[in-house]
Amino acid sequence: xxxxxxxxxxxxxxxxxxxxxxxxxxxxxxxxxxxxxxxxxxxxxxxxxxxxxxxxxxxxxxxxxxxxxxxxxxxxxxxxxxxxxxxxxxxxxxxxxxxxxxxxxxxxxxxxxxxxxxxxxxxxxxxxxxxxxxxxxxxxxxxxxxxxxxxxxxxxxxxxxxxxxxxxxxxxxxxxxxxxxxxxxxxxxxxxxxxxxxxxxxxxxxxxxxxxxxxxxxxxxxxxxxxxxxxxxxxxxxxxxxxxxxxxxxxxxxxxxxxxxxxxxxxxxxxxxxxxxxxxxxxxxxxxxxxxxxxxxxxxxxxxxxxxxxxxxxxxxxxxxxxxxxxxxxxxxxxxxxxxxxxxxxxxxxxxxxxxxxxxxxxxxxxxxxxxxxxxxxxxxxxxxxxxxxxxxxxxxxxxxxxxxxxxxxxx
Amino acid sequence: xxxxxxxxxxxxxxxxxxxxxxxxxxxxxxxxxxxxxxxxxxxxxxxxxxxxxxxxxxxxxxxxxxxxxxxxxxxxxxxxxxxxxxxxxxxxxxxxxxxxxxxxxxxxxxxxxxxxxxxxxxxxxxxxxxxxxxxxxxxxxxxxxxxxxx
Numbered sequence: 337x338x339x340x341x342x343x344x345x346x347x348x349x350x351x352x353x354x355x356x357x358x359x360x361x362x363x364x365x366x367x368x369x370x371x372x373x374x375x376x377x378x379x380x381x382x383x384x385x386x387x388x389x390x391x392x393x394x395x396x397x398x399x400x401x402x403x404x405x406x407x408x409x410x411x412x413x414x415x416x417x418x419x420x421x422x423x424x425x426x427x428x429x430x431x432x433x434x435x436x437x438x439x440x441x442x443x444x445x446x447x448x449x450x451x452x453x454x455x456x457x458x459x460x461x462x463x464x465x466x467x468x469x470x471x472x473x474x475x476x477x478x479x480x481x482x483x484x485x486x487x488x489x490x491x492x493x494x495x496x497x498x499x500x501x502x503x504x505x506x507x508x509x510x511x512x513x514x515x516x517x518x519x520x521x522x523x524x525x526x527x528x529x530x531x532x533x534x535x536x537x538x539x540x541x542x543x544x545x546x547x548x549x550x551x552x553x554x555x556x557x558x559x560x561x562x563x564x565x566x567x568x569x570x571x572x573x574x575x576x577x578x579x580x581x582x583x584x585x586x587x588x589x590x591x592x593x594x595x596x597x598x599x600x601x602x603x604x605x606x607x608x609x610x611x612x613x614x615x616x617x618x619x620x621x622x623x624x625x626x627x628x629x630x631x632x633x634x635x636x637x638x639x640x641x642x643x644x645x646x647x648x649x650x651x652x653x654x655x656x657x658x659x660x661x662x663x664x665x666x667x668x669x670x671x672x673x674x675x676x677x678x679x680x681x682x683x684x685x686x687x688x689x690x691x692x693x694x695x696x697x698x699x700x701x702x703x704x705x706x707x708x709x710x711x712x713x714x715x716x717x718x719x720x721x722x723x724x725x726x727x728x729x730x731x732x733x734x735x736x737x738x739x740x741x742x743x744x745x746x747x748x
Numbered sequence: 749x750x751x752x753x754x755x756x757x758x759x760x761x762x763x764x765x766x767x768x769x770x771x772x773x774x775x776x777x778x779x780x781x782x783x784x785x786x787x788x789x790x791x792x793x794x795x796x797x798x799x800x801x802x803x804x805x806x807x808x809x810x811x812x813x814x815x816x817x818x819x820x821x822x823x824x825x826x827x828x829x830x831x832x833x834x835x836x837x838x839x840x841x842x843x844x845x846x847x848x849x850x851x852x853x854x855x856x857x858x859x860x861x862x863x864x865x866x867x868x869x870x871x872x873x874x875x876x877x878x879x880x881x882x883x884x885x886x887x888x889x890x891x892x893x894x895x896x897x898x
Contacts, residue, residue, distance in 0.1 A: 360751075683765075685813035687787050688756070691873060695752050704788050717788040717811050746756050747814075 340641035345729045348638065351376040352727050362697025365735040370517050370545060370676050370723030371701050373570045375631070382630035383572055386623040394622055395596055395613070409622055412629035413612075416577050419632040420562070421553035424582050429612040430625050433565035433576035434544045435467040438511070440578060440591050440615060441561060442471035445538060446479065447589040449508060454480035458509040459502055459532070461486040461494055462713055463516040463523070466706045468542045472511065481508070486528070488713070492519040492668030496527055503531040509538045514546035514557075518705035518721065519678050520651070521670035522546070525557055533558070538584075544568055545675045548635070548725070550644045560584055566624065570726075571631030575624035578615075585611040592617040635726075643726050644674075650724045651677055653733045661737070663744065667719050676723035678705075681743060686718040689743045693720075696739040755866045755873075756814065759822075764814035769824035773807030782883030782895035784875050789816050793883045801832045806884070813876050815867060820880035822860055832888060839881050846877045 349355055352374045357364050366374055386408070392401035394409045413425040420428075431437045446452050458472045462485055472483045484502055487495050503510065510532035515522050529539045539559040543552045547564035554562055561580040567573040580588075590597055590608050594617035599607040608614040635643070654677045658664045663682040681689055690702035701721045704711045711717065722736055776794030783790045789812035796805035806824040810817050827835045842861050844850035848868035854861050867877045879895070886895035 687789075687813040687873070687876065688815065691755070691870060692752050703786070708788075711788070717790070742752075746752055747761060 340645050341639060343638065343642050343646045343726060345646070345727065348376075349727045349729075351378070351634075353377060353380065355727060359697040359699070360695050363735070365698045365732045365739075367722040367724065367728065367732060367736060368699045368701050369548065369725035369728075370568065370705075370721065372567045372573065373548060373725050374727065375572065375627075376570055376634050378634055379571055379627045379630045383623045383627040386626050393619055405622055408626050408629075409620075412625050412632075415629045415632050416579070419636060420577075420579055421551070421555050422579065426611050427579055427582050427585065429578040429580065429585070429615045430620055431563070431576045431578050431615075432574055432621070433567065434465075434542055434563050435471075435565075437561075437563035437576060437578035438467050438471040438540075438542070439474075441511075441540060442475040443591040444588040444615075445509060446475075448538070448584060448587050452479040452481045452508060455506060456481045456508045457484050457504070457506045458482070458511065459484045459486060459507055459537070460511050461513065461523070462488045462710055463492065463494065463519065463521060464513050464707065464709075465517050465542065465544065466708070467544075468511055468513055469709065472509075482506075485709075486512075488521075488710070491670060492516065492521050492710075492714075493670055494521075494523055494528070496524060499528065499531045503535055503537070505535055507532065507535050507537045509540065511540035511542065513542040513544070514552065515549070515674045516668075516670075516707075516710075517545045517675065518707040518710055518719070519668035519670060520673045520676040520723075521668060522672040522674045525559075529557070529559055548643075549640075549647055549674050551640050554579060566628035566631060569628070569631055570634055571628035572621075572624040574621035575628045577628070582611065585615075588615075590614045590617070594618045596620075638726055646726070647674070647724045647728075650728055650730075650733060651675075653730065654722055654724075654736065657733065657737045658740075661740065664740070667714060667716065676721050678719040678721045680716065680719055681740070681747075684743060684747050686720045688747070689720050689740070692743045692746055693736075693739040696735070696742050698735055698739040700736070751866075751869075755870065757863045757866075759860070759863045760814060760818040763818035763821040767808075767810070767817050767821035769807050769821065769828070770809065771807060772809060773805055775805060776807065778887040778890060780883050780887035780891065780895055782879050782886065784816075784879055785896065787813070787876070789813060789876060789879055791816065791820060791880055791883050793820070793880065793887050795884065795887050797832065797888070803827055803830055803832060803835055808880065810880070812879070815864070815873055815876040816879050819864060819877045822863075823880050823884060826858065826860060827884070835888075836885070839885060842881060843878060846874055 390404040392405040394406040413428040417425040541562040543564040548569045566575040597617040667678040686702035773794035778795040791810040883895040
């Protein structure tokens with residue numbers, strides 16, 4: 337493959353108004369995109385214009401504002417379809433984000449497979465975010481389905497040799513994160529999902545930490561469902577995407593009842609709207625969805641192969657600096673890394689480090705990253721995580737390293 | 749960086765590295781566990797309360813940041829040998845100082861607690877300083893549920 341166009345990072349930086357500020361007297365160095373990304377001007381303008389000009393409910397009024405709001409809202413399904421490289425925009429369900437998507441699936445997949453029975457299994461991995469753990473535990477409590485876990489090794493790579501043992505006739509669902517939010521491991525999804533397909537299991541990709549960084553087309557990654565959060569993809573909080581194969585979505589029952597998801601309602605019985613509207617009960621976060629459309633266009637116009645190459649270089653830079661520093665332990669050594677680098681400092685708790693780094697203008701995340709089972713496996717209460725976005729550059733990496741040195745001076 | 753030196757004063761660094769009264773107190777008759785679910789700090793506190801209500805021994809074990817560990821360590825030094833009622837009063841004044849509710853100076857015998865005053869400027873870290881104290885109170889109340897900063 338030809339090298340992608342290099343990103344014009346200084347131009348991109350100018351598109352993020354929030355980056356143009358000082359924190360404790362230092363230039364803001366934002367290395368917490370895995371928690372939420374900053375928002376480009378085009379997204380801010382899209383959201384602002386909804387409330388300034390097109391503020392109306394969708395799918396209801398015949399008045400001009402409602403027509404405009406509905407058209408802009410529905411247009412985002414087409415944008416998301418282009419973003420995913422798929423064809424049918426009715427395969428795009430708007431949710432609040434990955435957490436809600438997972439809960440939707442956990443609540444409706446039973447209808448797809450004719451009900452779960454005691455002894456059925458859902459397979460997740462040791463690298464998962466709580467959003468891909470807890471909904472399945474809730475499902476387990478209500479149906480008796482068992483949650484099985486594909487382990488990871490000390491490098492934080494999934495132990496794929498265990499697939500043969502863990503993917504069996506009992507496996508009904510395989511739900512896996514594409515990229516680990518805590519470590520940055522990029523998982524061999526093809527191998528995991530091909531094992532899942534071998535036993536007829538439903539495949540779900542949590543693309544929360546890959547959608548902002550790379551091409552995640554279901555044409556390339558064969559799966560039944562895929563979900564990502566808008567706010568980690570340069571969009572507003574409150575909107576995300578669940579993509580699913582049309583024939584599967586069509587067979588699934590609605591999960592939340594209310595306005596907008598119905599066709600007719602009487603006190604005896606209601607009939608439901610078709611896919612995807614039957615999954616969207618109540619007034620949605622219209623502005624957030626429209627903002628998400630602007631965010632996906634922003635990412636598409638930036639060019640995801642270029643984003644991927646640029647960020648991979650930044651992560652390599654961070655990793656090699658950290659490896660040169662004494663008293664720094666990088667957590668995990670994945671063969672392919674995206675999104676972030678996680679590390680610890682000898683004798684210094686990540687929260688103390690985070691406070692001091694913030695004092696130097698450097699925003700990173702310290703904590704368990706909503707992956708407590710993984711932290712337990714690693715024997716760590718917390719790590720420091722530096723995650724990258726399109727606007728980061730070498731000077732950010734240098735600021736990160738200097739802020740770590742400042743931490744070490746305080747604790748010297 | 750001067751504000752960071754103020755937050756991470758030498759006494760805090762020292763107590764976090766060499767916490768006093770660290771290790772499980774075998775003779776304890778009261779104990780409680782505290783945790784901060786947001787950051788994962790965990791602390792176990794044990795107390796030997798004598799029949800006349802004096803906290804004659806206090807011990808703790810913690811997996812926590814420097815501020816939390818130092819706070820636990822200084823707590824044990826400050827409250828050991830104090831009557832329970834007096835300890836509760838000290839908890840109140842410590843709590844209102846680190847949360848910024850009160851700017852009253854500590855009496856001379858409690859001046860050590862002064863090193864945590866800077867914490868009030870870091871809202872996300874206030875809980876680190878108060879967790880050991882809440883946990884101790886939980887032990888004194890003989891409550892079985894974990895103390896939490898939430």
